[in-house]
Amino acid sequence: MPEESTTPDLANRWRASADAHARGDFDAMISFFAPDAVWDSSSAGLGAYLEGVTAIRSFLEEWIASFEDYEYNQEESRDLGNGVSFAVATFSGRPARSSRGGRMQERRSYTVTWTDGMIERVVGRADIDEARADGQRLAEERG
Numbered sequence: 760m761p762e763e764s765t766t767p768d769l770a771n772r773w774r775a776s777a778d779a780h781a782r783g784d785f786d787a788m789i790s791f792f793a794p795d796a797v798w799d800s801s802s803a804g805l806g807a808y809l810e811g812v813t814a815i816r817s818f819l820e821e822w823i824a825s826f827e828d829y830e831y832n833q834e835e836s837r838d839l840g841n842g843v844s845f846a847v848a849t850f851s852g853r854p855a856r857s858s859r860g861g862r863m864q865e866r867r868s869y870t871v872t873w874t875d876g877m878i879e880r881v882v883g884r885a886d887i888d889e890a891r892a893d894g895q896r897l898a899e900e901r902g
Contacts, residue, residue: 769844770836773871776878777848780819781831789816793877800867800883826852826863834866839898842873847887870894872901 772791779787789812798809798818809815823829829852836846851864868890872880884890 769838769842769871769873770846772873772876773844773846773869773878774833774836777831777833777846777869780823781829781850783823785816785820788819791878793874793879796878797880798883799881802882802884802886825855827855828853828862839894841898841901843894843898843901844871844873845869845891845894846871868894870897872897 776788776791779785792812792815794812795810796812796815798807798815800807807818809818829850831848831850833846833848836844838844846869847866848869849864849866851862853862865885866887868884868887870882870884870890870893871878882890
């Protein structure tokens with residue numbers, strides 16, 4: 760069984776970072792990331808594997824800019840222990856400059872590893888059940 764995290768409220772720290780991202784406050788969002796953090800959403804179908812806060816910030820700024828009426832709804836957020844948190848969120852929006860006017864909606868999981876209260880790695884995945892199991896294994900391995 761994983762030990763409780765020594766860093767308080769990693770799930771709440773992820774929520775604060777994600778909420779800042781959703782409202783376009785990229786300075787606040789990126790303040791949770793270590794300078795050499797990694798963002799890996801390659802298995803979520805986005806094809807993004809990014810290293811460093813500058814690349815991560817740029818990707819996320821462009822992501823939000825590609826939508827009108829962007830919405831982020833975090834459904835689940837938990838600290839799995841040993842510096843690992845897990846979240847499930849739905850994001851939606853109307854693609855910018857789209858002649859169709861329809862909304863896109865997707866559900867993703869985020870497994871986040873932390874060191875000294877800073878995000879060192881985010882793995883976004885579409886298969887939520889598999890990602891949850893992998894996150895729990897990772898928390899046990901780090902213990």
